[in-house]
Amino acid sequence: MSKIAWIYPGQGSQAVGMGVDLKETKTATALFEQAEKILGWSVLEKCQGDEEQLSQTLYTQPCLFVIESILTDILVEKGHLPDLVAGHSLGEYSALYAARVFDFETGLKLVKKRAELMDQAAGGKMAAVMKFDREKLESLIINTPDLVIANDNSSEQVVISGTPEAVDTVLPQITAKRVVALKVSGAFHSPLMQDAAEQFQQILDSVSFNDAKVPVLSNVDPTPTTNAQTLKTRLIQQMTGSVRWREIMLQLPNEEITQVIEVGPGKVLTGLVKRTCPDIDLKNVGTLADISQ
Missing domain, CATH: 3.30.70.250 (Malonyl-CoA ACP transacylase, ACP-binding)
Known part of the structure; x- marks a missing residue:
């Protein structure tokens, strides 16, 4: 029996024009509107604007989360479901949304705060x-x-x-x-982010997580779990902890995963999986046309 993992890229996979083709769908229209109320700016405008601005942490992370969430919801609407999820750095938030650990509003508010804290980081x-x-x-x-x-x-x-x-x-x-x-000001995923992590933990502590609908492989601990508290604890550790993506990929065959779908712009993660787990079938879903294929 085939088992499918959905994986979500993080910062660095953004591209001008991403998500623009989604705007004609009802799902995207609703989430774009909701996102603008939460963020105070338009994701679509940023995705169609200046590449340098889109690459700023403050904008990159919310834009990626919104686009990846829309693609996830459209996949689900069309009857697709994963057996396991994982995401690279920021992508872990999209993976948790796909596993229904939190709703769209909660996820985007967390990503907004995370982006602000990381954008303010200096000295790294x-x-x-x-x-x-x-x-x-x-x-x-x-x-x-x-x-x-x-x-x-x-x-x-x-x-x-x-x-x-x-x-x-x-x-x-x-x-x-x-x-x-890399063009960053902070030492992301290192102990030097401790102050930002402590501020972020206060936000996370006030948010309720649900048990995941499917197992999640977390960045700081690539063992599958659906437990809400475990997933929250791992997310708190993520800002100062290493992204153990190599171990996540090696875990995929152990979980009997036969196909990996990268949900989001670019093909960075499937490229890494191809070289690490050559027997796994790969697919990329970054546009509406990709879902229809």
């Missing part, structure tokens, strides 16, 4: 490292204060995060095919 630096010596990198990180692997995306790709001094000290010592400094 992040860099992506491709095709590297993992043993050497892990050794360097152990011996360098204020530096962590923020995103363990695959066996060949990670993102390191920490103080500018720590990142700049380690980068020249890394043996890698490619290193790219």
Whole structure:
């Protein structure tokens, strides 16, 4: 029997024009209107506007959550349901929405606050490292204060995060095919986000979570659970904890997943799954036309 996982991309997958084709549907119209009341600005306008502005954390994260939520609801309306969900960083909020852990309004309010806190973060630096010596990198990180692997995306790709001094000290010592400094001001998914995480926890503590309708693989703990309190605890830890995406992908065959559908713009996550789990069938749903196929 085939089992399907829906996975949701995070910041970095945004693109000008995303979601515009959805606006003709009743589902999208309702959620776009609701989002504008919550955010105080139009997601559609941002998605059709300036690329630089859309790439600002403050706008990127809510826009992605709204587009991914709309795609999720349209899939459900057409009779599609997942057996398991997961999301990369911001995408975990979309995954929790898909699992009906919270409703659209609750999810977007959480994402709005998260985006604001992360947008205000300063004093950090992040860099992506491709095709590297993992043993050497892990050794360097152990011996360098204020530096962590923020995103363990695959066996060949990670993102390191920490103080500018720590990142700049380690980068020249890394043996890698490619290193790219990311355009962010904060050290996301590191202990340096502790102040923001504490502020965010106060918001999360006031929100009720439901048990998930399907198991969720969380960023900080890639073991499946449907328990509401466990999922909330993991979400609190996510802001300072590493995104363990490589382990999430390796868990998919253990859960007997035969197909993965990336719900949202781009094909970053399916690209990673293809190289990590070559036997899993892959599909991307980023537009209305993709759902109809």
